[in-house]
Amino acid sequence: MSPPTAAELPVGESEFDRDTEVVPRSDDPGVFDAVLSSGWTISLGINGGYLLAIADRALSQVLPHPDPLSVSAYYLTASVPGPAVVRTEVVRTGRSMSTGQARVLQTDSEGNEVERLRVVAHHGDLDALPTEVRTSASPPVMPPPHQCVGAEHAPDGVFGPRETNGLIERLDVRMDPATVGWALGEPSGRGEIRGWFRLADGRPNDPLAVLLATDAFPPTAFDLGIRGWVPTLELTVHVRARPAPGPLRVVLGTRNLAGGLLEEDAEVWDSADRLVAQSRQLARTPRRTR
Structure with missing residues:
Protein backbone atom coordinates (compact mmCIF):
# COMPACT_ATOMS: atom_id res chain seq x y z
CA MET A 1 0.00 0.00 0.00
CA SER A 2 1.48 3.36 -1.07
CA PRO A 3 1.55 6.26 1.39
CA PRO A 4 -1.26 8.79 0.86
CA THR A 5 -0.69 12.34 -0.24
CA ALA A 6 -1.99 15.20 1.90
CA ALA A 7 -4.97 15.60 -0.43
CA GLU A 8 -5.93 11.94 0.01
CA LEU A 9 -6.00 12.01 3.80
CA PRO A 10 -9.43 12.40 5.42
CA VAL A 11 -10.22 16.03 6.19
CA GLY A 12 -10.96 16.73 9.85
CA GLU A 13 -12.84 19.63 11.36
CA SER A 14 -9.63 21.62 11.78
CA GLU A 15 -6.17 21.82 10.33
CA PHE A 16 -4.77 20.08 13.40
CA ASP A 17 -7.20 17.18 12.98
CA ARG A 18 -6.37 16.89 9.29
CA ASP A 19 -2.61 17.13 9.75
CA THR A 20 -2.48 14.58 12.59
CA GLU A 21 -4.71 12.08 10.76
CA VAL A 22 -3.39 8.52 10.58
CA VAL A 23 -4.74 6.02 8.04
CA PRO A 24 -4.69 2.32 9.04
CA ARG A 25 -3.29 -0.17 6.57
CA SER A 26 -5.89 -2.84 5.92
CA ASP A 27 -3.23 -5.44 5.16
CA ASP A 28 -0.91 -4.61 8.08
CA PRO A 29 -2.68 -4.35 11.49
CA GLY A 30 -1.28 -1.73 13.83
CA VAL A 31 0.48 0.16 11.03
CA PHE A 32 -0.70 3.61 9.91
CA ASP A 33 0.22 6.02 7.14
CA ALA A 34 0.52 9.73 7.84
CA VAL A 35 1.79 12.88 6.18
CA LEU A 36 3.96 15.21 8.26
CA SER A 37 2.77 18.66 7.24
CA SER A 38 5.15 21.54 6.57
CA GLY A 39 2.57 23.72 8.35
CA TRP A 40 3.90 22.58 11.74
CA THR A 41 7.56 23.46 11.28
CA ILE A 42 9.69 25.78 13.35
CA SER A 43 12.98 26.80 11.69
CA LEU A 44 12.47 23.98 9.17
CA GLY A 45 12.14 21.30 11.90
CA ILE A 46 8.85 19.50 12.57
CA ASN A 47 7.49 20.53 15.97
CA GLY A 48 7.91 17.82 18.61
CA GLY A 49 4.45 18.28 20.16
CA TYR A 50 2.84 17.86 16.74
CA LEU A 51 4.78 14.62 16.18
CA LEU A 52 3.75 13.39 19.61
CA ALA A 53 0.09 14.03 18.78
CA ILE A 54 0.37 11.96 15.59
CA ALA A 55 1.92 9.03 17.45
CA ASP A 56 -0.68 9.15 20.21
CA ARG A 57 -3.55 9.41 17.72
CA ALA A 58 -2.38 6.10 16.26
CA LEU A 59 -2.14 4.55 19.72
CA SER A 60 -5.69 5.66 20.52
CA GLN A 61 -6.86 3.52 17.60
CA VAL A 62 -5.21 0.31 18.81
CA LEU A 63 -5.58 0.63 22.59
CA PRO A 64 -8.95 -0.01 24.31
CA HIS A 65 -8.67 3.20 26.34
CA PRO A 66 -9.02 6.54 24.53
CA ASP A 67 -6.97 9.09 26.44
CA PRO A 68 -3.26 9.59 27.06
CA LEU A 69 -2.38 9.57 30.76
CA SER A 70 1.41 9.36 30.53
CA VAL A 71 3.33 9.67 27.27
CA SER A 72 7.11 9.47 26.97
CA ALA A 73 8.74 10.28 23.63
CA TYR A 74 12.32 9.89 22.44
CA TYR A 75 13.30 12.03 19.46
CA LEU A 76 15.86 10.01 17.53
CA THR A 77 16.38 11.81 14.21
CA ALA A 78 15.07 15.03 12.68
CA SER A 79 11.69 14.64 10.96
CA VAL A 80 10.98 16.33 7.63
CA PRO A 81 7.70 17.21 5.91
CA GLY A 82 6.31 14.35 3.86
CA PRO A 83 5.04 10.78 4.16
CA ALA A 84 5.59 8.84 7.38
CA VAL A 85 4.64 5.46 8.82
CA VAL A 86 3.49 4.88 12.40
CA ARG A 87 4.03 1.35 13.68
CA THR A 88 2.23 0.55 16.92
CA GLU A 89 2.42 -2.28 19.42
CA VAL A 90 -0.03 -3.11 22.21
CA VAL A 91 2.13 -3.92 25.23
CA ARG A 92 -0.53 -4.55 27.88
CA THR A 93 -4.25 -4.09 28.40
CA GLY A 94 -6.16 -3.94 31.69
CA ARG A 95 -9.56 -2.84 32.95
CA SER A 96 -8.68 0.81 33.61
CA MET A 97 -5.43 1.30 31.73
CA SER A 98 -3.58 0.05 28.68
CA THR A 99 -0.02 0.50 27.46
CA GLY A 100 1.32 0.79 23.95
CA GLN A 101 4.34 1.73 21.93
CA ALA A 102 4.49 3.72 18.68
CA ARG A 103 7.33 4.39 16.27
CA VAL A 104 7.25 7.15 13.64
CA LEU A 105 9.42 6.37 10.63
CA GLN A 106 10.28 8.00 7.31
CA THR A 107 12.12 6.80 4.23
CA ASP A 108 15.39 8.60 3.43
CA SER A 109 16.76 9.50 0.00
CA GLU A 110 18.40 6.08 -0.31
CA GLY A 111 15.18 4.20 0.39
CA ASN A 112 16.04 3.24 3.97
CA GLU A 113 13.40 3.43 6.70
CA VAL A 114 14.65 5.77 9.45
CA GLU A 115 13.08 5.96 12.90
CA ARG A 116 12.24 9.54 13.88
CA LEU A 117 10.35 9.12 17.15
CA ARG A 118 9.63 6.35 19.64
CA VAL A 119 6.77 6.68 22.12
CA VAL A 120 5.63 4.61 25.09
CA ALA A 121 2.24 5.60 26.51
CA HIS A 122 -0.24 4.62 29.19
CA HIS A 123 -3.85 5.25 28.15
CA GLY A 124 -7.00 5.40 30.25
CA ASP A 125 -10.33 7.22 30.36
CA LEU A 126 -9.96 10.76 31.74
CA ASP A 127 -13.70 10.99 32.39
CA ALA A 128 -13.55 7.93 34.66
CA LEU A 129 -10.78 9.23 36.94
CA PRO A 130 -11.54 10.10 40.58
CA THR A 131 -12.46 13.76 41.04
CA GLU A 132 -10.64 14.34 44.34
CA VAL A 133 -7.78 16.88 44.07
CA ARG A 134 -5.13 17.57 46.70
CA THR A 135 -2.45 19.92 45.43
CA SER A 136 -0.08 22.65 46.52
CA ALA A 137 0.17 23.94 42.94
CA SER A 138 -1.58 27.18 42.02
CA PRO A 139 -2.54 28.56 38.61
CA PRO A 140 -0.30 31.23 37.10
CA VAL A 141 -1.24 34.87 37.46
CA MET A 142 -0.78 36.83 34.24
CA PRO A 143 -2.59 39.42 32.14
CA PRO A 144 -5.58 38.39 30.00
CA PRO A 145 -4.80 37.29 26.43
CA HIS A 146 -5.57 40.67 24.86
CA GLN A 147 -2.89 42.25 27.07
CA VAL A 158 13.26 36.71 16.26
CA PHE A 159 11.70 33.50 14.93
CA GLY A 160 13.54 33.45 11.60
CA PRO A 161 11.86 33.67 8.18
CA ARG A 162 8.09 33.16 8.42
CA GLU A 163 8.18 30.71 5.49
CA THR A 164 10.13 28.27 7.69
CA ASN A 165 7.89 28.75 10.73
CA GLY A 166 4.45 27.47 9.83
CA LEU A 167 3.76 26.63 13.46
CA ILE A 168 3.42 30.32 14.31
CA GLU A 169 0.53 30.70 11.87
CA ARG A 170 -1.38 27.73 13.32
CA LEU A 171 -1.21 28.63 16.98
CA ASP A 172 -2.59 31.57 18.90
CA VAL A 173 0.06 31.88 21.60
CA ARG A 174 -0.04 35.01 23.77
CA MET A 175 2.97 35.41 26.05
CA ASP A 176 3.05 37.22 29.36
CA PRO A 177 4.90 40.52 28.72
CA ALA A 178 6.92 39.88 31.88
CA THR A 179 8.59 36.90 30.20
CA VAL A 180 9.41 38.21 26.69
CA GLY A 181 12.47 40.34 27.42
CA TRP A 182 14.59 37.80 25.51
CA ALA A 183 12.87 38.86 22.27
CA LEU A 184 14.16 42.42 22.82
CA GLY A 185 17.69 41.29 23.67
CA GLU A 186 17.04 41.52 27.41
CA PRO A 187 16.65 37.95 28.76
CA SER A 188 15.84 37.81 32.47
CA GLY A 189 18.17 34.88 33.17
CA ARG A 190 15.39 33.15 35.14
CA GLY A 191 14.60 30.64 32.39
CA GLU A 192 10.83 31.17 32.58
CA ILE A 193 8.16 31.71 29.92
CA ARG A 194 4.39 31.99 30.49
CA GLY A 195 1.48 32.45 28.17
CA TRP A 196 -1.92 31.55 26.77
CA PHE A 197 -2.39 28.76 24.23
CA ARG A 198 -5.06 27.83 21.75
CA LEU A 199 -5.20 26.70 18.14
CA ALA A 200 -5.55 29.61 15.72
CA ASP A 201 -8.59 28.14 13.98
CA GLY A 202 -10.51 27.95 17.25
CA ARG A 203 -10.49 24.16 17.57
CA PRO A 204 -11.36 23.23 21.18
CA ASN A 205 -8.52 21.95 23.30
CA ASP A 206 -8.52 18.23 24.05
CA PRO A 207 -5.85 15.80 25.32
CA LEU A 208 -4.09 15.77 21.91
CA ALA A 209 -3.96 19.57 21.89
CA VAL A 210 -2.59 19.44 25.44
CA LEU A 211 0.31 17.30 24.17
CA LEU A 212 0.99 19.96 21.56
CA ALA A 213 0.76 22.79 24.11
CA THR A 214 3.64 21.40 26.19
CA ASP A 215 6.02 21.99 23.27
CA ALA A 216 4.45 25.00 21.54
CA PHE A 217 6.29 27.91 23.18
CA PRO A 218 9.79 29.30 22.57
CA PRO A 219 12.38 27.33 24.55
CA THR A 220 13.25 28.59 28.02
CA ALA A 221 16.89 28.67 26.90
CA PHE A 222 16.02 31.94 25.15
CA ASP A 223 15.32 33.53 28.54
CA LEU A 224 18.78 32.39 29.66
CA GLY A 225 20.32 34.35 26.78
CA ILE A 226 20.95 31.27 24.64
CA ARG A 227 19.64 31.50 21.10
CA GLY A 228 19.57 28.93 18.32
CA TRP A 229 18.09 25.51 17.75
CA VAL A 230 17.26 23.70 21.01
CA PRO A 231 16.31 20.15 19.90
CA THR A 232 14.24 17.99 22.22
CA LEU A 233 15.82 14.66 23.16
CA GLU A 234 13.05 13.32 25.41
CA LEU A 235 9.60 14.61 26.39
CA THR A 236 7.25 13.11 28.99
CA VAL A 237 3.72 14.45 29.44
CA HIS A 238 1.31 13.54 32.24
CA VAL A 239 -2.28 14.40 31.34
CA ARG A 240 -4.33 14.82 34.51
CA ALA A 241 -7.75 15.93 33.25
CA ARG A 242 -9.74 16.76 30.14
CA PRO A 243 -9.46 20.56 29.71
CA ALA A 244 -12.47 22.81 30.18
CA PRO A 245 -13.47 25.00 27.22
CA GLY A 246 -11.31 28.05 26.63
CA PRO A 247 -7.62 28.83 26.22
CA LEU A 248 -4.94 27.08 28.24
CA ARG A 249 -2.34 28.76 30.42
CA VAL A 250 1.16 27.31 30.10
CA VAL A 251 4.10 27.93 32.42
CA LEU A 252 7.56 26.79 31.34
CA GLY A 253 10.71 26.86 33.42
CA THR A 254 14.21 25.47 33.64
CA ARG A 255 16.36 25.27 36.76
CA ASN A 256 19.53 23.62 35.56
CA LEU A 257 21.64 23.89 32.43
CA ALA A 258 24.77 21.75 32.49
CA GLY A 259 26.82 19.74 30.04
CA GLY A 260 25.04 21.30 27.09
CA LEU A 261 21.67 19.97 28.28
CA LEU A 262 18.75 21.55 30.09
CA GLU A 263 15.47 20.33 31.48
CA GLU A 264 12.23 22.19 30.78
CA ASP A 265 9.25 21.71 33.07
CA ALA A 266 5.75 22.74 32.02
CA GLU A 267 2.40 23.12 33.73
CA VAL A 268 -0.79 23.40 31.67
CA TRP A 269 -3.85 24.97 33.34
CA ASP A 270 -7.37 25.20 31.94
CA SER A 271 -10.03 27.91 32.27
CA ALA A 272 -11.43 26.19 35.38
CA ASP A 273 -8.07 26.64 37.18
CA ARG A 274 -7.30 22.92 36.98
CA LEU A 275 -3.80 21.61 36.40
CA VAL A 276 -4.61 19.46 33.36
CA ALA A 277 -1.06 18.42 32.42
CA GLN A 278 2.55 18.48 33.53
CA SER A 279 5.58 17.72 31.42
CA ARG A 280 9.35 17.54 31.49
CA GLN A 281 11.65 17.50 28.53
CA LEU A 282 15.39 17.19 28.11
CA ALA A 283 16.84 19.34 25.35
CA ARG A 284 20.27 20.04 23.91
CA THR A 285 21.48 23.63 23.93
CA PRO A 286 23.18 25.18 20.90
CA ARG A 287 26.94 24.77 20.76
CA ARG A 288 27.33 28.49 20.21
CA THR A 289 25.38 31.35 21.80
CA ARG A 290 24.67 34.78 20.42
Whole structure:
Protein backbone atom coordinates (compact mmCIF):
# COMPACT_ATOMS: atom_id res chain seq x y z
CA MET A 1 0.00 0.00 0.00
CA SER A 2 1.48 3.36 -1.07
CA PRO A 3 1.55 6.26 1.39
CA PRO A 4 -1.26 8.79 0.86
CA THR A 5 -0.69 12.34 -0.24
CA ALA A 6 -1.99 15.20 1.90
CA ALA A 7 -4.97 15.60 -0.43
CA GLU A 8 -5.93 11.94 0.01
CA LEU A 9 -6.00 12.01 3.80
CA PRO A 10 -9.43 12.40 5.42
CA VAL A 11 -10.22 16.03 6.19
CA GLY A 12 -10.96 16.73 9.85
CA GLU A 13 -12.84 19.63 11.36
CA SER A 14 -9.63 21.62 11.78
CA GLU A 15 -6.17 21.82 10.33
CA PHE A 16 -4.77 20.08 13.40
CA ASP A 17 -7.20 17.18 12.98
CA ARG A 18 -6.37 16.89 9.29
CA ASP A 19 -2.61 17.13 9.75
CA THR A 20 -2.48 14.58 12.59
CA GLU A 21 -4.71 12.08 10.76
CA VAL A 22 -3.39 8.52 10.58
CA VAL A 23 -4.74 6.02 8.04
CA PRO A 24 -4.69 2.32 9.04
CA ARG A 25 -3.29 -0.17 6.57
CA SER A 26 -5.89 -2.84 5.92
CA ASP A 27 -3.23 -5.44 5.16
CA ASP A 28 -0.91 -4.61 8.08
CA PRO A 29 -2.68 -4.35 11.49
CA GLY A 30 -1.28 -1.73 13.83
CA VAL A 31 0.48 0.16 11.03
CA PHE A 32 -0.70 3.61 9.91
CA ASP A 33 0.22 6.02 7.14
CA ALA A 34 0.52 9.73 7.84
CA VAL A 35 1.79 12.88 6.18
CA LEU A 36 3.96 15.21 8.26
CA SER A 37 2.77 18.66 7.24
CA SER A 38 5.15 21.54 6.57
CA GLY A 39 2.57 23.72 8.35
CA TRP A 40 3.90 22.58 11.74
CA THR A 41 7.56 23.46 11.28
CA ILE A 42 9.69 25.78 13.35
CA SER A 43 12.98 26.80 11.69
CA LEU A 44 12.47 23.98 9.17
CA GLY A 45 12.14 21.30 11.90
CA ILE A 46 8.85 19.50 12.57
CA ASN A 47 7.49 20.53 15.97
CA GLY A 48 7.91 17.82 18.61
CA GLY A 49 4.45 18.28 20.16
CA TYR A 50 2.84 17.86 16.74
CA LEU A 51 4.78 14.62 16.18
CA LEU A 52 3.75 13.39 19.61
CA ALA A 53 0.09 14.03 18.78
CA ILE A 54 0.37 11.96 15.59
CA ALA A 55 1.92 9.03 17.45
CA ASP A 56 -0.68 9.15 20.21
CA ARG A 57 -3.55 9.41 17.72
CA ALA A 58 -2.38 6.10 16.26
CA LEU A 59 -2.14 4.55 19.72
CA SER A 60 -5.69 5.66 20.52
CA GLN A 61 -6.86 3.52 17.60
CA VAL A 62 -5.21 0.31 18.81
CA LEU A 63 -5.58 0.63 22.59
CA PRO A 64 -8.95 -0.01 24.31
CA HIS A 65 -8.67 3.20 26.34
CA PRO A 66 -9.02 6.54 24.53
CA ASP A 67 -6.97 9.09 26.44
CA PRO A 68 -3.26 9.59 27.06
CA LEU A 69 -2.38 9.57 30.76
CA SER A 70 1.41 9.36 30.53
CA VAL A 71 3.33 9.67 27.27
CA SER A 72 7.11 9.47 26.97
CA ALA A 73 8.74 10.28 23.63
CA TYR A 74 12.32 9.89 22.44
CA TYR A 75 13.30 12.03 19.46
CA LEU A 76 15.86 10.01 17.53
CA THR A 77 16.38 11.81 14.21
CA ALA A 78 15.07 15.03 12.68
CA SER A 79 11.69 14.64 10.96
CA VAL A 80 10.98 16.33 7.63
CA PRO A 81 7.70 17.21 5.91
CA GLY A 82 6.31 14.35 3.86
CA PRO A 83 5.04 10.78 4.16
CA ALA A 84 5.59 8.84 7.38
CA VAL A 85 4.64 5.46 8.82
CA VAL A 86 3.49 4.88 12.40
CA ARG A 87 4.03 1.35 13.68
CA THR A 88 2.23 0.55 16.92
CA GLU A 89 2.42 -2.28 19.42
CA VAL A 90 -0.03 -3.11 22.21
CA VAL A 91 2.13 -3.92 25.23
CA ARG A 92 -0.53 -4.55 27.88
CA THR A 93 -4.25 -4.09 28.40
CA GLY A 94 -6.16 -3.94 31.69
CA ARG A 95 -9.56 -2.84 32.95
CA SER A 96 -8.68 0.81 33.61
CA MET A 97 -5.43 1.30 31.73
CA SER A 98 -3.58 0.05 28.68
CA THR A 99 -0.02 0.50 27.46
CA GLY A 100 1.32 0.79 23.95
CA GLN A 101 4.34 1.73 21.93
CA ALA A 102 4.49 3.72 18.68
CA ARG A 103 7.33 4.39 16.27
CA VAL A 104 7.25 7.15 13.64
CA LEU A 105 9.42 6.37 10.63
CA GLN A 106 10.28 8.00 7.31
CA THR A 107 12.12 6.80 4.23
CA ASP A 108 15.39 8.60 3.43
CA SER A 109 16.76 9.50 0.00
CA GLU A 110 18.40 6.08 -0.31
CA GLY A 111 15.18 4.20 0.39
CA ASN A 112 16.04 3.24 3.97
CA GLU A 113 13.40 3.43 6.70
CA VAL A 114 14.65 5.77 9.45
CA GLU A 115 13.08 5.96 12.90
CA ARG A 116 12.24 9.54 13.88
CA LEU A 117 10.35 9.12 17.15
CA ARG A 118 9.63 6.35 19.64
CA VAL A 119 6.77 6.68 22.12
CA VAL A 120 5.63 4.61 25.09
CA ALA A 121 2.24 5.60 26.51
CA HIS A 122 -0.24 4.62 29.19
CA HIS A 123 -3.85 5.25 28.15
CA GLY A 124 -7.00 5.40 30.25
CA ASP A 125 -10.33 7.22 30.36
CA LEU A 126 -9.96 10.76 31.74
CA ASP A 127 -13.70 10.99 32.39
CA ALA A 128 -13.55 7.93 34.66
CA LEU A 129 -10.78 9.23 36.94
CA PRO A 130 -11.54 10.10 40.58
CA THR A 131 -12.46 13.76 41.04
CA GLU A 132 -10.64 14.34 44.34
CA VAL A 133 -7.78 16.88 44.07
CA ARG A 134 -5.13 17.57 46.70
CA THR A 135 -2.45 19.92 45.43
CA SER A 136 -0.08 22.65 46.52
CA ALA A 137 0.17 23.94 42.94
CA SER A 138 -1.58 27.18 42.02
CA PRO A 139 -2.54 28.56 38.61
CA PRO A 140 -0.30 31.23 37.10
CA VAL A 141 -1.24 34.87 37.46
CA MET A 142 -0.78 36.83 34.24
CA PRO A 143 -2.59 39.42 32.14
CA PRO A 144 -5.58 38.39 30.00
CA PRO A 145 -4.80 37.29 26.43
CA HIS A 146 -5.57 40.67 24.86
CA GLN A 147 -2.89 42.25 27.07
CA CYS A 148 -0.27 39.64 26.19
CA VAL A 149 2.20 39.44 23.32
CA GLY A 150 1.61 37.47 20.13
CA ALA A 151 4.03 36.47 17.37
CA GLU A 152 2.84 39.44 15.31
CA HIS A 153 4.44 41.74 17.90
CA ALA A 154 7.86 40.07 17.70
CA PRO A 155 10.75 42.07 16.20
CA ASP A 156 11.83 40.96 12.74
CA GLY A 157 14.09 37.94 12.76
CA VAL A 158 13.26 36.71 16.26
CA PHE A 159 11.70 33.50 14.93
CA GLY A 160 13.54 33.45 11.60
CA PRO A 161 11.86 33.67 8.18
CA ARG A 162 8.09 33.16 8.42
CA GLU A 163 8.18 30.71 5.49
CA THR A 164 10.13 28.27 7.69
CA ASN A 165 7.89 28.75 10.73
CA GLY A 166 4.45 27.47 9.83
CA LEU A 167 3.76 26.63 13.46
CA ILE A 168 3.42 30.32 14.31
CA GLU A 169 0.53 30.70 11.87
CA ARG A 170 -1.38 27.73 13.32
CA LEU A 171 -1.21 28.63 16.98
CA ASP A 172 -2.59 31.57 18.90
CA VAL A 173 0.06 31.88 21.60
CA ARG A 174 -0.04 35.01 23.77
CA MET A 175 2.97 35.41 26.05
CA ASP A 176 3.05 37.22 29.36
CA PRO A 177 4.90 40.52 28.72
CA ALA A 178 6.92 39.88 31.88
CA THR A 179 8.59 36.90 30.20
CA VAL A 180 9.41 38.21 26.69
CA GLY A 181 12.47 40.34 27.42
CA TRP A 182 14.59 37.80 25.51
CA ALA A 183 12.87 38.86 22.27
CA LEU A 184 14.16 42.42 22.82
CA GLY A 185 17.69 41.29 23.67
CA GLU A 186 17.04 41.52 27.41
CA PRO A 187 16.65 37.95 28.76
CA SER A 188 15.84 37.81 32.47
CA GLY A 189 18.17 34.88 33.17
CA ARG A 190 15.39 33.15 35.14
CA GLY A 191 14.60 30.64 32.39
CA GLU A 192 10.83 31.17 32.58
CA ILE A 193 8.16 31.71 29.92
CA ARG A 194 4.39 31.99 30.49
CA GLY A 195 1.48 32.45 28.17
CA TRP A 196 -1.92 31.55 26.77
CA PHE A 197 -2.39 28.76 24.23
CA ARG A 198 -5.06 27.83 21.75
CA LEU A 199 -5.20 26.70 18.14
CA ALA A 200 -5.55 29.61 15.72
CA ASP A 201 -8.59 28.14 13.98
CA GLY A 202 -10.51 27.95 17.25
CA ARG A 203 -10.49 24.16 17.57
CA PRO A 204 -11.36 23.23 21.18
CA ASN A 205 -8.52 21.95 23.30
CA ASP A 206 -8.52 18.23 24.05
CA PRO A 207 -5.85 15.80 25.32
CA LEU A 208 -4.09 15.77 21.91
CA ALA A 209 -3.96 19.57 21.89
CA VAL A 210 -2.59 19.44 25.44
CA LEU A 211 0.31 17.30 24.17
CA LEU A 212 0.99 19.96 21.56
CA ALA A 213 0.76 22.79 24.11
CA THR A 214 3.64 21.40 26.19
CA ASP A 215 6.02 21.99 23.27
CA ALA A 216 4.45 25.00 21.54
CA PHE A 217 6.29 27.91 23.18
CA PRO A 218 9.79 29.30 22.57
CA PRO A 219 12.38 27.33 24.55
CA THR A 220 13.25 28.59 28.02
CA ALA A 221 16.89 28.67 26.90
CA PHE A 222 16.02 31.94 25.15
CA ASP A 223 15.32 33.53 28.54
CA LEU A 224 18.78 32.39 29.66
CA GLY A 225 20.32 34.35 26.78
CA ILE A 226 20.95 31.27 24.64
CA ARG A 227 19.64 31.50 21.10
CA GLY A 228 19.57 28.93 18.32
CA TRP A 229 18.09 25.51 17.75
CA VAL A 230 17.26 23.70 21.01
CA PRO A 231 16.31 20.15 19.90
CA THR A 232 14.24 17.99 22.22
CA LEU A 233 15.82 14.66 23.16
CA GLU A 234 13.05 13.32 25.41
CA LEU A 235 9.60 14.61 26.39
CA THR A 236 7.25 13.11 28.99
CA VAL A 237 3.72 14.45 29.44
CA HIS A 238 1.31 13.54 32.24
CA VAL A 239 -2.28 14.40 31.34
CA ARG A 240 -4.33 14.82 34.51
CA ALA A 241 -7.75 15.93 33.25
CA ARG A 242 -9.74 16.76 30.14
CA PRO A 243 -9.46 20.56 29.71
CA ALA A 244 -12.47 22.81 30.18
CA PRO A 245 -13.47 25.00 27.22
CA GLY A 246 -11.31 28.05 26.63
CA PRO A 247 -7.62 28.83 26.22
CA LEU A 248 -4.94 27.08 28.24
CA ARG A 249 -2.34 28.76 30.42
CA VAL A 250 1.16 27.31 30.10
CA VAL A 251 4.10 27.93 32.42
CA LEU A 252 7.56 26.79 31.34
CA GLY A 253 10.71 26.86 33.42
CA THR A 254 14.21 25.47 33.64
CA ARG A 255 16.36 25.27 36.76
CA ASN A 256 19.53 23.62 35.56
CA LEU A 257 21.64 23.89 32.43
CA ALA A 258 24.77 21.75 32.49
CA GLY A 259 26.82 19.74 30.04
CA GLY A 260 25.04 21.30 27.09
CA LEU A 261 21.67 19.97 28.28
CA LEU A 262 18.75 21.55 30.09
CA GLU A 263 15.47 20.33 31.48
CA GLU A 264 12.23 22.19 30.78
CA ASP A 265 9.25 21.71 33.07
CA ALA A 266 5.75 22.74 32.02
CA GLU A 267 2.40 23.12 33.73
CA VAL A 268 -0.79 23.40 31.67
CA TRP A 269 -3.85 24.97 33.34
CA ASP A 270 -7.37 25.20 31.94
CA SER A 271 -10.03 27.91 32.27
CA ALA A 272 -11.43 26.19 35.38
CA ASP A 273 -8.07 26.64 37.18
CA ARG A 274 -7.30 22.92 36.98
CA LEU A 275 -3.80 21.61 36.40
CA VAL A 276 -4.61 19.46 33.36
CA ALA A 277 -1.06 18.42 32.42
CA GLN A 278 2.55 18.48 33.53
CA SER A 279 5.58 17.72 31.42
CA ARG A 280 9.35 17.54 31.49
CA GLN A 281 11.65 17.50 28.53
CA LEU A 282 15.39 17.19 28.11
CA ALA A 283 16.84 19.34 25.35
CA ARG A 284 20.27 20.04 23.91
CA THR A 285 21.48 23.63 23.93
CA PRO A 286 23.18 25.18 20.90
CA ARG A 287 26.94 24.77 20.76
CA ARG A 288 27.33 28.49 20.21
CA THR A 289 25.38 31.35 21.80
CA ARG A 290 24.67 34.78 20.42
